[in-house]
Amino acid sequence: EAGVVQSPRYKIIEKKQPVAFWCNPISGHNTLYWYLQNLGQGPELLIRYENEEAVDDSQLPKDRFSAERLKGVDSTLKIQPAELGDSAVYLCASSLRENTEAFFGQGTRLTVV
Amino acid sequence: AQKVTQAQTEISVVEKEDVTLDCVYETRDTTYYLFWYKQPPSGELVFLIRRNSFDEQNEISGRYSWNFQKSTSSFNFTITASQVVDSAVYFCALSNNNAGNMLTFGGGTRLMVKP
Numbered sequence: 001e002a003g004v005v006q007s008p009r010y011k012i013i014e015k016k017q018p019v020a021f022w023c024n025p026i027s028g029h030n031t032l033y034w035y036l037q038n039l040g041q042g043p044e045l046l047i048r049y050e051n052e053e054a055v056d057d058s059q060l061p062k063d064r065f066s067a068e069r070l071k072g073v074d075s076t077l078k079i080q081p082a083e084l085g086d087s088a089v090y091l092c093a094s095s096l097r098e099n100t101e102a103f104f105g106q107g108t109r110l111t112v113v
Numbered sequence: 114a115q116k117v118t119q120a121q122t123e124i125s126v127v128e129k130e131d132v133t134l135d136c137v138y139e140t141r142d143t144t145y146y147l148f149w150y151k152q153p154p155s156g157e158l159v160f161l162i163r164r165n166s167f168d169e170q171n172e173i174s175g176r177y178s179w180n181f182q183k184s185t186s187s188f189n190f191t192i193t194a195s196q197v198v199d200s201a202v203y204f205c206a207l208s209n210n211n212a213g214n215m216l217t218f219g220g221g222t223r224l225m226v227k228p
Contacts, residue, residue: 041220045215045216091158098208103160
């Protein structure tokens with residue numbers, strides 16, 4: 001069974017440019033998460049989807065970040081415009097339902113220069 | 114509010130030694146779930162175990178074992194006879210209904226197993 005797939009693996013952009021990350025969760029998983037992981041720290045939740053509905057986006061900086069999960073499957077996370085402090089690893093995860101184990105993708109390492 | 118603390122930021126052991134990674138959590142919920150994840154250098158978080166708050170039985174899986182003690186709010190992870198391939202960052206995490214079922218991670222413990 002394929003795991004959570006994220007692309008790209010690495011992205012380098014100049015500040016003020018837009019960037020988008022894509023995630024394909026495990027088939028049949030209703031819950032999808034986007035996490036942010038800074039160097040040397042644990043992941044922090046940005047947004048959680050139950051099917052196509054964003055049920056927890058309280059940690060998402062809405063002035064520059066946006067996300068969508070069309071048809072309750074794939075998801076895209078966008079930053080516009082990117083700032084130097086956005087440099088981090090962006091992790092996507094999915095789970096069968098809430099409070100079950102989440103399976104993570106390999107992440108997208110973003111560097112803003 | 115919920116919180117997970119992993120006091121050990123880095124541990125170094127020699128191969129075949131046993132090692133215990135500590136995890137202490139805080140939550141006001143009576144129903145919650147505890148997790149351990151492994152993050153090797155490749156970056157992907159690998160699920161290891163999930164326990165719910167009503168199941169305090171310790172668990173053993175091969176060289177891995179977990180000790181859940183509600184009295185001390187701890188969920189410690191022991192690797193027996195460590196191997197070089199165990200080198201990674203290990204994260205303890207907590208979720209519960211009142212926190213929107215989001216995973217709250219600890220800061221992680223970097224384990225280095227030397228040959």
